Amino acid sequence: MQVYCVGGAVRDELLGRAVKDHDYVVVGATPEQMTALGYRPVGKDFPVFLHPKTQEEYALARTERKTAKGYKGFQVYAAPEVTLEQDLARRDLTINAIARDSEGALIDPYRGVDDLRARILRHVGPAFVEDPVRILRLARFAARFADFTVAAETQALMREMVENGEVDALIPERVWQELAKGLMEARPSRMFEVLRQCGALKKILPEVDRLFGVPQPPLYHPEVDTGVHVMLVVDYAAAQNFDLPVRFAALMHDLGKGTTPAEMLPRHIGHEQRGVGLVKDVCKRLRVPNDCRDVAVITANFHGKAYRALEMRPDTVVQLLHDTDALRQPQRFEAFLQACESDVRGRPGFETRAFPEADYLRRALAAAQAIDAGAIAGQFDQAEKIRDAVFRARVDAVAQMPANS
Structure with a gap:
């Protein structure tokens, strides 16, 4: 046993x-021997x-044989006679x-150390084509190791894998x-570039x-190109160490520009509303978690309004707070901002541009939150009148805010 x-x-x-975690391969052992030594099978x-x-995880050396499409279409063979080189080959x-x-x-039978020195992402052998997840993993590593190139x-x-339909077998x-992991790497744009x-x-x-090739x-x-812009946006979010919902929203925010009629280009009037349905389609198809989906949807829908916040009337600002459900979910509203x-x-050239609209909207939310809705509700006996009175009180609070914080 080695x-x-x-x-x-x-x-x-x-x-x-x-190094966060260690993984180990055990050569020359059986499951019974591992259990007898006190290892717990998982x-x-x-x-x-x-x-x-x-x-820490200890796996018996194994080989894999392709039996069907998809990343689960493998027959696994683990036995004491499987060598380390055979395990590494898969x-x-x-x-x-x-x-x-x-x-x-x-022990480096496939010259991985040489590729580390040369900063190259290279497949081990022809069996790479058998598992479509490997495309996603490689793209994710490209986002992590941004100075590596793909062989x-x-x-x-x-x-070849894409053309043969292997990617079509991936489960959502x-x-x-893999996309979520890649978005959380240092340079997410590299993942999408490789894909x-x-x-x-x-x-x-x-x-x-x-989005690539669509002018603005x-x-x-x-940068003109919409796809290039989206990549810059995602990389900025990563550089600021923003959470996954923010990075996913950055990726999704301009999907509507991909459906702009040719005669309208390079303008994109109404792309926000067109993008909402596309974002929802992506989230449904990939079964995106609710927190990521919700931030992406409100960002696609309302990012244009956020940039005009300083030009808005107080009632329009409060309506934006209501539409984004900011009063009940202030953390999600912060992710939106x-x-x-x-x-x-x-x-390009906008990396340090002032964005006073965000601070204004934060102060507007604080002013609206300071209104005692319960006290106002006690003055009326109809739900509609209560809603109107609370809304007006919040509008007044925003209108009375100082121009600058």
Whole structure:
């Protein structure tokens, strides 16, 4: 029985990055032997055990054989005779197929160390084409390691997978899981760049893919291209360390521009309303969690109004607070404002542009929240009159705010 540290822990250690979790491969053991040593079995599809003290994962060396389309279409074989090299061969990228033995020596049959030095994302072998999730994983690693490039032969394999329909077999939950992880990396735009280059973005997120090449007025958008703009917006949100709902809203906020009639270009009148339905379609298709969906929907619908907040009448401002449900969900409203900030500053030369409208809306929300709706309700006996009176009180409170905080 031999134990090897494998995968991300070895890779990140070699890159000088912080190591969060360790994974181990056990060669030459049976499940019965692992259990006898006190390891607790937790694997459903293949033998994985938790160490009795550290609770770290130890998996028996295994091979995989493709039996059907999709990422679950594999037959797994785990036995004492499976070698470390055979186990490493089933992994996705060479940089993830490096092992370290108990003495600290590296085992690197697929030259992952060379690819780490050269900053290259390269598939281990031809079996890469058998699992469509590997396209998403590679794209996610591109977002994490922004200075790595994708090997030409790996690009060709990914295009082949897309053309052969492997990507069509991906289940929504797994697509969302990988997209969410990629959005939380340092440079999310790299994930979408890689997916677009191999044709997978058109399959997974056609609503985003069609934004590339769509022009915008250069006065407000020096980058002109809508797809480029959205990538800048997502990267700004990442640079500010905003939460996942904000980053997803940044990705979704301009979907309506992909459906602007050609005769209207480069203007996009009404793109906000057109985008709402598209955002809802994406969220339903990928089964996006409610918190991400809700921020994305209100951002798509109301980001244009947020930018005009200083020009609005107090009643229009209060109506915006009501429409976004800001009084009941102030944290979600803050996420909306962060997504709007990312939109404003996700443009070349606009990165440090002032955005006083956000602070004004925050103060307006605080003024509206300060109104005692319960006290007002006690003065009326009809729900409609109560609503009108509370609304007017909030409008008055916003109107009386000082011009500057």
